[in-house]
Amino acid sequence: MTTYTKLTAAMVVAGAMMVGGCAGGGGQVGRAEVAGAGGATTGAGAGAGAGAGAEAKPTEGVVHSVSAKDLAETHSTTALEGDEVTLWVNGLGCPQCATNIDKALENVRGVTSVQVDLGAGKVLVGLGGRSRPSPHDLSEAVKDAALTLVKIEK
Amino acid sequence: MKRSGVSQRMLLSVVAGVAAVGVGERVSFGQEAMYTNAATMPVAGALMFRPQAFVSQYGADPDGPSTRTTFYTMDLGVQIGLALAWSLNIQAPLEYVDTNAPLAAGGGDHEVAVESVDFTFKHRFFMENNGTIDTMRAAVIFGGRVDTKDGVNVDPHVGVVFTKVHGLHGVNLEADYMMTTGGIEDRLANIQGGDGTADLFRFNASYVYRFWPETFTSTSTGAWYVTAELNTLMETNGDTELRWSPGIMYEGRVVSFEAMLQLPVANWLDQRPELDWSVGMGLRILF
Structure with a gap:
């Protein structure tokens, strides 16, 4: 049996990256949001902390916030x-x-x-x-x- | 044919390799590292050509005179989008195997062969797109390796793949079991995991981090990623390998590039040589 101690340590680091990777996300939000029926559609810049509103600039990690009517359409x-x-x-x-x-x-x-x-x-x-x-x-x-x-x- | 039950150390390896991945059939598409499957696929009617070149060096044969074996592999893969949530991957590795041994023991040897063709179907059975970037997907993979190393045998395999992408981060997990119906005798210098007569369990995990662009824009057409994989090969004869594979990848709209290094983390091998190192480079061209 051969064990590569240094590489095992590297593996642990990589594993930690895997575990932590998706949890970090730089504050990005990953969830579609459905506003109440008939609600106004908005673009919420979740990751950048942009406020909700029709004029909000889309940023990565955006959650398309849409109404039930939009989805139905x-x-x-x-x-x-x-x-x-x-x-x-x-x-x-x-x-x-x-x-x-x-x-x-x-x-x-x-x-x-x-x-x-x-x-x-x-x-x-x-x-x-x-x-x-x-x-x-x-x-x-x-x-x-x-x-x-x-x-x-x- | 030599077969044995799942040993205690193999079970320990499963536990240790909870985040691990393997040298699986490389059925790939978007945001996927080199050795680990992802639950992604081309749209129906699209075709991806994925040539990959590997150089892998192994150490001494545990039971023979060889001191070093080097595999030069050109892996020609095609993935075809068949229909909604279905794809087919066909893969044919062309190998040149160079075995070194002392002259007193007969000297080295080499051989060239296309020794197997693998057919793998992938079916995505779960998908949840919960953000503009973010997605979670799961797929089942199954198929057969037509092995011509020693006669013609079909080795069926089945597995599952999970993919999660969240912003800059992506994770793929893959577990796959291949039942070997033939295979060449163990304890030879020129065999790798899965080439012998034992069944093979592969568990692979990859982490993919997009380092450029930090944020996609309306004009983005490509992205650079660093990748880290853990690849586990466990055979029912007790041989077990855990490998670490760091790499880099560029993914474009049509053409993508990937390069990876693979290094051993831990080996429990009695039937075949240990991996010293492996390097791989590949292209993906989407038609």
Whole structure:
């Protein structure tokens, strides 16, 4: 049997990092919040201590605070109107997640462009053509990419 | 075929390796270290090509004349998004094995081979995205290694993977069991964990820390991470290894890069040589 004492110590440090890693988080908050039904939608900069409010600048670790109505609207099967919508998305944790949602949304009929903002957790979707997608269509595509749509901003 | 029950020291190793990971089938996607699976995968229809190169040096054969064995491995992996929450990983390692031994004992030897192809399905059965960055996911992995080292055998394996990402931090945990139906005889210089006739249990843990950018912006297209893994290999013949793997990784929207060093922490090996060190580099290209 061979034991590498120094490396074992390093392992303990690494283990401690693992245990402590997710607990630290630099004050970032990781929880979606649903305001009361009919409540105003806000963007809360949780990690940076930004106050809640419609004008709050999104920061990393943001929790999309949305109303029950917003969530319900993401399941609507009524075709969207207009040239673009902004999707508020949870789970956009890495660059390849952004590529995943790109690919998933580009397969939806009526989607002409996709632009991912990793910092804000939002995706700008261009719409065009005769057949427009419904919020439900976009929600399913986002789900395919292993992400969660919490609001559609028209 | 030599098999034995789970020994006391193996159980102790399980306890000691609570945070550990292993040299698993490297089924990977976003925010994932080199040796540890994550519960992430490409979207349906997407394909990831992941070539990886490893150089691993082992010490003396416990039972033979060899003084050192070096494995040069080119691991060609492809991961395909099959459907919602399903993916398939196919992996074929090409190995050049160089064995050193004293001339009096017959000298060294070398061989080149593609000795196995692994097929692994991954199904994500749990997902909770509770923040713009933050996510928790769990997946089951299962498949088989078609082993051609000594005849053709299929070694089934099954495991679970858990991933949590919180802001700058990510943790992956993986446990996987492979039942060996064939394998080559133990106590040879040119075998690694899982190559012999014993079943293999792998327990891997990785910590991934994003050090750049500190905060994603609207124009962010890539990120740098440092990674630290604990890799545990436990065979039913009693051989057990605990390894530490520090590394660095760049993850882009399409192309990613990874490099890692792997060092032994503790070995309880009777059937095969001990790892001295291993280095690995890899690319991930998403189509």
